[in-house]
Amino acid sequence: MVSFIAYLRKDEGSDYGVEFPDVPGCVTAGRTLDEARAMAAEALAGHVAALEAEGMPVPVPSTMDALRTDPNREDAVLILVDLEPDLLKPERVNVMIPRHLLGRIDAASGGNRSRFLAEAAEMKLAS
Numbered sequence: 001m002v003s004f005i006a007y008l009r010k011d012e013g014s015d016y017g018v019e020f021p022d023v024p025g026c027v028t029a030g031r032t033l034d035e036a037r038a039m040a041a042e043a044l045a046g047h048v049a050a051l052e053a054e055g056m057p058v059p060v061p062s063t064m065d066a067l068r069t070d071p072n073r074e075d076a077v078l079i080l081v082d083l084e085p086d087l088l089k090p091e092r093v094n095v096m097i098p099r100h101l102l103g104r105i106d107a108a109s110g111g112n113r114s115r116f117l118a119e120a121a122e123m124k125l126a127s
Helices: 033-054 099-109 113-126
Strands: 003-010 017-020 027-030 077-082
Touching: 003 033, 017 033, 027 033, 033 077, 099 113
Parallel strands: none
Antiparallel strands: 003 017, 003 077, 017 027
16 A cells, blocks of 8 residues: 655644645645544545546655655644545445435435435535
8 A cells, every 4th residue: 555645734723734745735634633634545535536537647655754855844743644545435335214304315316315425424524
């Protein structure tokens, strides 16, 4: 498995911010350290998937030695984030939902229950 170095920062009164020096534009945040690490893995997988879909090369991860003199590293803590390509792959699950609620989901989703439930979960977890 390939791992990328990420810069983790937290200013007082803010969330934990994460950025990848080797993957420009790939940034995320989390309220807790655990959430920031999970969001970093998801952001990295999504960014790499988007690069591959556009036929663009995936950056090669730098070593810690190579980033030692990076001026953007200043106050950051370095963490390793594993690139898990299957992280965004859909997985079949079995859930129990009351029939009346399922009818409302079907009406609101245009027939795509999976996307509706995934989007609802993302919104709930983001709040």
